[in-house]
Amino acid sequence: MARLMSRSTLEFDRVPARERALRPLGGRNRRRDESWFRDRAPAAWKHVDVVLVSCVAAVSVLGALMILSSTRGTDPDAYDTSFLRRQVLFIAAGVVGMVLITLVDYRRLRDFAWLPYVAALVSLVLVVAVGEEVRGTQAWFQIGAFQLQPAEFAKVAVILAVASLLAGREVPLRARWVAAALVLISVPVALIMLQPDLGTALVFVAIALGMLLMAGARARHIVVLVAVGVVGVVGVLNSDLLEDYQRDRLANFLQPNDPDDIADLQSSEYNSDQSLAAIASGSINGKGLFDGTQTRLGFVPEQHTDFIFTALGEELGFVGCATALALFAIICVRIWRTAQIAQDRLGMLICIGVLSMLVFQIFQNIGMTMGIMPITGITLPFMSYGGSSAIASWLAIGLVLNVHMRRFG
């Protein structure tokens, strides 16, 4: 009772102002008949983070528009809308997944955290064994007309698993728990490096760093880990694990060639050059939706997937890009805040895992399109074309919402 009281007192001091900020649409929610939900999760639906969901939805719509622009082709009589239609389908599936994941209290999810983790490992093993190879990377299952990329879902599974493992541990974390967490992360990373997919593997490294830091690992452990990680990356670069094109891209980033031969398709710099030209030529206001020549004529490879930001940059310019960056920033701020106000360490760690994943992917992806990061195959969350990425990202948002709406109990 005293604990409850103290909590209430604390909340009483802080809640009013914060609640106003976090739930601008809360009033409307209250007006609905929510009796169906109340049986399962009393009051939780009143605390849904509408700002977060709105921003994610806005970025997704922006992404879908750019996917249409970069895939509809050059024939005005027969624009190709198949990519757009599929992406809408993926977003819908992601939204459904997000809703489903919020239905179950995340503290109960903890009991089943091993299940998605093991499923992820099995599918990663299978994909290396029998998956489809695309451009030197064996990362997909072909299921009918769709391609499933298990590594995308593995990220969410690992976040949940590591959070479940570390949530109840004594702070500062003892070495054995640090080691246990590392094992949990290393197994999927090792499998992903067999594909090989350096970019996605690096996302796991970012997730591991963020979660260990916030789970209370000792500073010296983290320093040692970072050192080992750097040595590991250098080792991978010098090993046979990477395909030649991946090594070229990294080497190219460190030592750019002559910028004049922009159209030299043989050059591994081609992607980066064309991407830069597309974004920069968008200037302040952009060339207009569907009017980007680089985009329409397909000069940037993978412009509907990994390089979707170039389409945005060329057609909607600085205004569009800054808007997208702002939306991503708000999403990150909301997740960060959710971590801060989470009911418990499990919730906090889940949020930190998702935050680490998104911040790393956003920075790495947009950074590579603008030439400040090397080119690695990482999607831009919510914007890039692709079912696995879209659904997994929405599921991750579902986890954060889950934590957010249950922050009071």
Added chain:
Amino acid sequence: MNPDRSHVPRLRMAGIAVVAVALFASLFARLYDLQVLGADSYQVQAEANRVREVQLPAPRGRILDRNGKVVVDNRVAVVVALERASFDALSEERQADLLNRLSWDLAANGHSISPDQMRLRVADQRYSRYAPVPLAIDVPESLKIYFEERAADYPAVVVERTALRAYPYGPLAAHILGYVGKINDAELAAQVGQTAKPYTLNDEIGKSGVEHTYEPWLRGTPGLRRIEVDAEGNPIRVISEQPPQAGDDLVLSIDVDLQALAEQKVQQGLADARARPNRDGSRNAGTRGAAVVMDPNNGQLLAMASYPSFDPNVFVDGVSDEEWAFLNDPANGTPLNNWAVQGMWAPGSTYKLFVGYAALMAGVMSPDTVFVDRGGYAIPGCTGAKCYRTNAGGSSYGRVTISRAITVSSDAYFYNVGAQFWLQRDRFGGEDGMQNLLRPWGIGDRTGVALTDESAGRVPTKAWKLDFCTKLDCDTGWRTGDNVNMAIGQGDVLVTPLQLATGYATFANGGTRYVPQVALRAEGYQSGQVSQQFDPQVAQQVDLPPEIREPLLQGLVGVPRSGTAVRAFAGFPLDDFPIAAKTGTAQVDNKADTAVFTAFGPAPAPRYQVSVFLEESGFGGTAAAPVARALFDVLSGVRPLQPAGPDGLPQGGADALAQDTGGAYD
């Protein structure tokens, strides 16, 4: 449940926030840098990515004669071409089948190109990817219809129209006009960086004659089609199109009717000479000849004939190897060469005008100096076999002044001039004293006429002989005999017909040496609007005082009246149209003499200068003078000028040349 958030490590949360903010800030900064600060250069880059430019060929300008008659025209021709993109899209078997059938169809219409040759051409990356690759040019109209009716059987085959050169007067003036042909690698390389009228591999370029020298005017300005392409380079749409602009018409100084007459008379003169035995019984075997008609008052060429000639039509859709070999074979007289500017012959006695000028200028002789011509000349201080030189034919002319010496062509007089120049070189301008007074007439230098491959001729000097004979292992020393030979236009002296004409024209107008002019102006295509006037150009002003010109002119005026060309000008109204002339008969080792004749009239204010060279044709007065006479008949108005016909010859047949079976020595 623990309500306080003690499980949240605040410092580390702040740390994560700082890292995230830093990353977002750097993205934002880079975005600002690219899109707001550095957009311009990238806009250019993105534009260059998507736009490909294709040149659209423009018709060349026409070539007109001085009276506006069209000498070189354009005609529309059918071109069979292959569209590369559609061809590449065909399967290997269909490609092979298509090329085989095409090869058959084209061969049946006189255009032989093998399937392998077609493949090479299609694969040649220098042809624009966005324009069809031509396979056969100037095919019959029926083939166009054939292909168009069977379009389905001939995928990727396109039939287009193009402008080709047409010659309404056939072979007339072929050497002046020159010809056009496909640009070659060297010519293309030379045009790199030229942006006003850029060339592509498919373009034609003037190869010789005025087609070459007036290329910048004749060439049209290619149109420009800007095509948008995708990342693979596939054309998407045409962005803009700038139509081609035809080149300027070129107006020549040539009169086609006079040109036709000159060509006919040179050919006739050579034929007559071949038919006529020389006095010593030898036969003439002349195959090459040239005639030049020039306006001495401005250097404009009114006619310039070179024989043998060629038909420029053979170059229109590519000359065959056999034709090319024939046109370049010296055994045929190298028909492709313009002997009026490329041919070099000893001028013989026509040189005496310039030597006489040198003698008077240097003071070797005065106009009144009387020389006794005893039919020969003993070279002073000479010992050996060739020390006594006789006059041609052994005639002796007695007491002669310079005028008479020119009129009768006294060799002895000029032998003496040559000898004195060398023997008294301390008084008469040094070792090259005579040569230095010959050069102002343009002897030994290219005239600068706007035609291709002009020869420079030669004025031998002591230094030249030393160099020449060191290489050829002959006698390197310069002797009195060398000067003596040169004084009568023999020995190592060489001139081109155009040089001789220019020298005499300079004398005729009182000393102004013009650069011979072949084109008067450039005009807008078919519009007649002058776009550029080509003014007469003075090459040199020769110091020609009247007291020196007068006796020399008197000598020349005497030639058709009482000198070496009397028979050739028998019956010509010399009183109404006084002609100053000089014959020349240049000896060539082991061959019949070169017949030379040069004249201008009407003296003393001449309007025409005519020079004729006929190789291996005998006496100048016998073979060459009648050719000039026939031209002067027309120039003086004695006979009407017949218009040139489509065969390049004067209509109404040819009159026989004046016959001079006696033959004057000179």
